């Protein structure tokens with residue numbers, strides 16, 4: 295990561311807020327709870343509204359505590375600008391509301407976070423058809439492109455089966471065709487991978503997960519990497535074309551996606567997420583080490599039918615993951631041998647908690663087909679490679695030996 299002095303990731307995150315003056319020299323950006331911002335001269339208020347002067351108008355469109363977090367994420371992603379939202383889903387929803395029009399076409403990975411999959415189904419019904427493709431081979435993406443394809447959407451490592459998209463080749467394809475490339479970086483986080491390196495124009499992060507890291511605040515973000523040429527995007531309204539072209543996308547996303555739909559991130563949540571992000575690199579190093587140790591232990595056990603983790607040499611995209619990611623992250627999934635009930639197994643774990651979150655400091659486990667992927671039904675589950683006994687594990691920062699012992703004793 296890349297501030298001007300080429301300092302490391304954690305140094306840059308820790309000192310990000312102080313790149314701008316902070317009130318009273320406070321070492322944390324303060325939590326500003328005011329919804330409105332007063333101006334002594336009414337003309338100044340008008341200038342802020344007309345974009346002639348920098349400043350805040352109303353909490354839904356921007357807040358100083360949230361801006362400090364946005365700057366921090368921009369530095370993490372080596373991007374140009376970031377917008378924060380109330381949740382990760384709100385950030386993805388803002389892409390639809392802010393950038394798509396009826397009749398547009400979207401190509402999306404079929405290996406997706408469950409709620410994103412559901413969102414794309416809704417969008418299809420609203421007159422913006424979505425083609426789902428297996429993104430592990432760029433040829434599938436290329437075949438799905440149409441003249442009205444406005445964006446290609448992929449996740450880095452898919453949750454829960456851990457397929458890794460053909461990130462670099464899809465980036466090249468999108469650049470050649472002038473199509474906006476959107477990468478959901480939640481599973482890797484900007485510590486393990488920066489989608490800008492493979493040509494992404496917009497980067498999604500669910501801040502709720504690894505960036506906040508403690509399961510105590512929801513949030514989401516969109517980062518413009520500066521690589522996409524917005525003059526090639528047909529849906530930018532005239533009122534946003536008065537800015538320099540590099541700012542068109544973010545200006546329209548802020549107005550249409552954030553201001554008009556209103557899913558603003560609260561300042562208290564922004565503070566929690568910002569403090570959490572200070573230890574992200576340390577947490578992810580620990581989680582990645584433990585996840586690899588657990589994945590190896592389980593894949594060597596005859597009572598386990600399959601283990602899905604990009605860090606295992608047997609993983610189909612291990613080579614891509616090894617070449618692009620700093621480590622393999624804290625998420626893996628596994629299937630028990632036939633005859634072992636996944637609920638029996640989960641109920642025998644003493645440290646790992648059955649719960650639906652990931653990137654938390656605590657190790658969380660979930661029976662995927664019976665919970666987060668229940669609504670879509672068995673056929674769609676099968677098409678996504680979700681076995682009925684699949685267990686997803688989000689590895690926390692507990693001591694590695696304790697986790698190994700816990701997952702082993704539950705098998706015994």
Ligand SMILES: *Cc1c(COP(=O)(O)O)cnc(C)c1O
Pocket residue numbers: 381382383384407410449453478480481500501502503512513514
């Ligand atoms: C959790 C998650 C989201 C949504 O984030 P929320 O903050 O829960 O709305 C989006 N994408 C991925 C890959 C996720 O894991």
